[in-house]
Amino acid sequence: EVQLVESGGGLVKPGGSLRLSCAASGFTFSSYSMNWVRQAPGKGLEWVSSISSSSSYIYYADSVKGRFTISRDNAKKSLYLKMNSLRAEDTAVYYCARDVERPDFDYWGQGTLVTVSS
Amino acid sequence: QSVLTQPPSVSAAPGQKVTISCSGSSSNIGNNYVSWYQQLPGTAPKLLIYDNNKRPSGIPDRFSGSKSGTSATLGITGLQTGDEADYYCGTWDSSLSVNWVFGGGTKLTVL
Numbered sequence: 273e274v275q276l277v278e279s280g281g282g283l284v285k286p287g288g289s290l291r292l293s294c295a296a297s298g299f300t301f302s303s304y305s306m307n308w309v310r311q312a313p314g315k316g317l318e319w320v321s322s323i324s325s326s327s328s329y330i331y332y333a334d335s336v337k338g339r340f341t342i343s344r345d346n347a348k349k350s351l352y353l354k355m356n357s358l359r360a361e362d363t364a365v366y367y368c369a370r371d372v373e374r375p376d377f378d379y380w381g382q383g384t385l386v387t388v389s390s
Numbered sequence: 391q392s393v394l395t396q397p398p399s400v401s402a403a404p405g406q407k408v409t410i411s412c413s414g415s416s417s418n419i420g421n422n423y424v425s426w427y428q429q430l431p432g433t434a435p436k437l438l439i440y441d442n443n444k445r446p447s448g449i450p451d452r453f454s455g456s457k458s459g460t461s462a463t464l465g466i467t468g469l470q471t472g473d474e475a476d477y478y479c480g481t482w483d484s485s486l487s488v489n490w491v492f493g494g495g496t497k498l499t500v501l
Contacts (some may be wrong), residue, residue: 307490309435315437316392317427317478319490331489367434375482375490376425376440383434 274298274379276368281384288358288388294351294368294381302326302346305371308353310364311383318364321353336362338342358388393418393480396493400471403501410464410496412479418491422482423461426455429476429495438477439464466498474500 278329280292286312294306308320321342330342341354365385369377395413403410412424426439437446439455444464454465462479479493 309490312451316495317480317492319488319492322489333488355481374425374440376480377423377427377435378437378440380434380436 274370276379276381278368278381278384280295280365281386283389285390286359286388289354289356290358290386292353292355292366292384292386293366296349296351296368296370299347299370301344305329305373306344306351307369307371307377308342308351309367309369309377310362311367312361312364315364320366321384323351328349331351344370355386358386360388362386363388392494393483393488393491394481394493396479396496398494399497399499401499401501402440404471406469407465408469408498409466410477410479410498411420411428412462412493413492414460414462414491416460417485418481418483419457419462420460421484424455424457424479424481425462426453426462427478427480428473429478435478444486469500471500472484474498475484 275297275311305324307322323342339357343352365383367383368381370379402412427435428438429435439479442457452467456463476495478495483491
């Protein structure tokens with residue numbers, strides 16, 4: 273069974289940093305591109321970043337470019353998102369999601385809440 | 391403001407049929423497959439339809455998808471109270487600033 277479990281969310285002050293993790297199991301993690309998608313409270317889905325299976329290709333949404341860094345450790349079957357210079361508008365539930373080289377995400381984690389507030 | 395446009399809400403009675411539209415442009419829906427997601431209250435999104443009209447294993451055939459030009463439609467027949475959820479369309483976008491785009495979501499109420 274495919275499982276994606278996020279962790280690392282919490283309350284952080286504006287300008288602060290946070291590192292999210294996503295632990296994968298039930299599939300060959302090193303064969304898949306992975307993504308972070310966020311959802312602000314009461315709002316819709318917003319794609320944040322993606323990383324290819326070997327980390328060769330990395331992409332970011334304009335809203336986080338230069339502040340967030342996506343990475344992965346295939347040996348540990350884990351995906352990460354380092355978030356710096358956090359703003360109030362970054363407050364959201366952050367989901368990790370698997371993609372299969374199609375324009376869709378076939379599995380999602382349960383999400384981790386990041387709250388940016390003073 | 392989402393790149394893909396969905397109606398904020400739709401409603402129908404149990405047993406009835408409902409459709410949810412998703413409108414985009416040539417840089418997204420017009421040149422890519424569309425997917426649909428169901429998000430039940432308090433849970434993560436779940437893939438419902440991929441490649442415009444294909445259902446992942448376990449998704450009942452009450453759910454269907456179609457695409458024409460720069461628009462896509464999700465159809466749900468035999469509505470059940472358990473179908474009350476938010477539904478999102480999504481696809482790739484070939485513009486420079488974003489790789490993936492979603493609709494703003496549609497809240498389905500089963501009256």
